[in-house]
Amino acid sequence: MKLKQRVVLLAILLVIFIFTKVFLIDNLDTSAANREDQRAFHRMMASLRVELDPRLDHTLQSPWEIAAQWVVPREVYPEETPELGAVMHAMSTKKIIKADVGYKGTQLKALLILEGGQKVVFKPKRYARDYVVEGEPYAGYDRHNAEVAAFHLDRILGFRRAPLVVGRFVNLRTEIKPVATEQLLGTFMTVGNNTCFYGKCYYCRETEPACADGDIMEGSVTLWLPDVWPLQKHRHPWGRTYREGKLARWEYDESYCDAVKKTSPYDSGPRLLDIIDTAIFDYLIGNADRHHYESFQDDEGASMLILLDNAKRLEEPLRPAPLPAASELECVFWSKTLETDTPVGAVRGSPLGTAAQMEVANKKTECNHNFLLVSPRVGFCIKEHCVNKDFNKAVLMDCLSLSQPASLPSFQLVLS
Numbered sequence: 001m002k003l004k005q006r007v008v009l010l011a012i013l014l015v016i017f018i019f020t021k022v023f024l025i026d027n028l029d030t031s032a033a034n035r036e037d038q039r040a041f042h043r044m045m046a047s048l049r050v051e052l053d054p055r056l057d058h059t060l061q062s063p064w065e066i067a068a069q070w071v072v073p074r075e076v077y078p079e080e081t082p083e084l085g086a087v088m089h090a091m092s093t094k095k096i097i098k099a100d101v102g103y104k105g106t107q108l109k110a111l112l113i114l115e116g117g118q119k120v121v122f123k124p125k126r127y128a129r130d131y132v133v134e135g136e137p138y139a140g141y142d143r144h145n146a147e148v149a150a151f152h153l154d155r156i157l158g159f160r161r162a163p164l165v166v167g168r169f170v171n172l173r174t175e176i177k178p179v180a181t182e183q184l185l186g187t188f189m190t191v192g193n194n195t196c197f198y199g200k201c202y203y204c205r206e207t208e209p210a211c212a213d214g215d216i217m218e219g220s221v222t223l224w225l226p227d228v229w230p231l232q233k234h235r236h237p238w239g240r241t242y243r244e245g246k247l248a249r250w251e252y253d254e255s256y257c258d259a260v261k262k263t264s265p266y267d268s269g270p271r272l273l274d275i276i277d278t279a280i281f282d283y284l285i286g287n288a289d290r291h292h293y294e295s296f297q298d299d300e301g302a303s304m305l306i307l308l309d310n311a312k313r314l315e316e317p318l319r320p321a322p323l324p325a326a327s328e329l330e331c332v333f334w335s336k337t338l339e340t341d342t343p344v345g346a347v348r349g350s351p352l353g354t355a356a357q358m359e360v361a362n363k364k365t366e367c368n369h370n371f372l373l374v375s376p377r378v379g380f381c382i383k384e385h386c387v388n389k390d391f392n393k394a395v396l397m398d399c400l401s402l403s404q405p406a407s408l409p410s411f412q413l414v415l416s
Helices: 003-048 063-070 084-093 144-157 172-179 256-261 271-285 325-333 344-348 351-356 376-387 393-400 408-415
Strands: 096-101 110-114 118-124 165-171 188-191 194-197 216-223 231-235 292-296 359-361 364-366
Touching: 003 144, 063 084, 084 118, 084 165, 084 216, 096 172, 118 144, 144 165, 144 216, 144 271, 165 172, 172 194
Parallel strands: none
Antiparallel strands: 096 110, 110 118, 118 216, 165 216, 188 194, 231 292, 359 364
């Protein structure tokens, strides 16, 4: 073989070797990254696992005293909660010593007092797990298992703003009726072989009772917040009108965002960003019914938006979330508060904001594709535009139009 041919052959072999090495290194890097992602996921899942263990060997306090001490202005329970399992176990097993009609509201519930004096809210099962409610996104009864799932989603997102919720079976004949008030007892009836009750609420009707399977009723139990933390109710700025043909202002007024930002308590403090966190939370559970929200009283806008009443929807994974999330997200991402070099999370420690790392600095937008956990397609769309340096308000709105709750089907498996 001539020298020239040998040189050409060696050059070809060298090129093949280099490409092979680069390819292998890339694959190794990718595999290492995937392994690290898997390890991180398993660490997260391990940290979220709760053993319903009744033991509290290290303290003489009751579960209720421990849970009451957790509550502070910006969280209902702390990040590290070794006693969480004991508190939840107590919620699902402690003797019921009193039962009454639920507090004011539109949906059927019962107010129970457990042994030790702890108040809880019981929401009865109204639907089978796979039943789909037709009609408007806010139609139908509350779903008890949606309350349970929403609490755990609150833990996954790191919000820690939803009161503790567990599932529980109760015997209406032996556990509820003997300790029920006359007002609640007067709503009990028998339908076929099943014990039922219809309670007292805005939409409660004798013709639409909640019925047990025989005497055994499944439901959710929500821990009542301590009385030393009274709640204040607020109208949600992106609420619906609930009137056919009548639009809310945010649905047609392009200047609505600016008006909200000039109104207390959204003109300062963390409340506006809490609204955004809640919009993403509601998107993930498919809740289109947050017409009001609660915070702690006399907080001057400093307390968190408390995630109460999360039992709407969650059963329709293929329906786009019918929420005003686009309008709300637009409002926060282009608010004057964020037109700085400060990350969203640093503004007030928002868990999603921290994950977001979406910064607006000198009118130049930089962002991370993880900033929006709502939908993989939305996140991918935004990531691509960020890479291409053409991200702006119009792009955000286009990306949000792709929104489909792709994460709901896998999350819904938790409910079965």
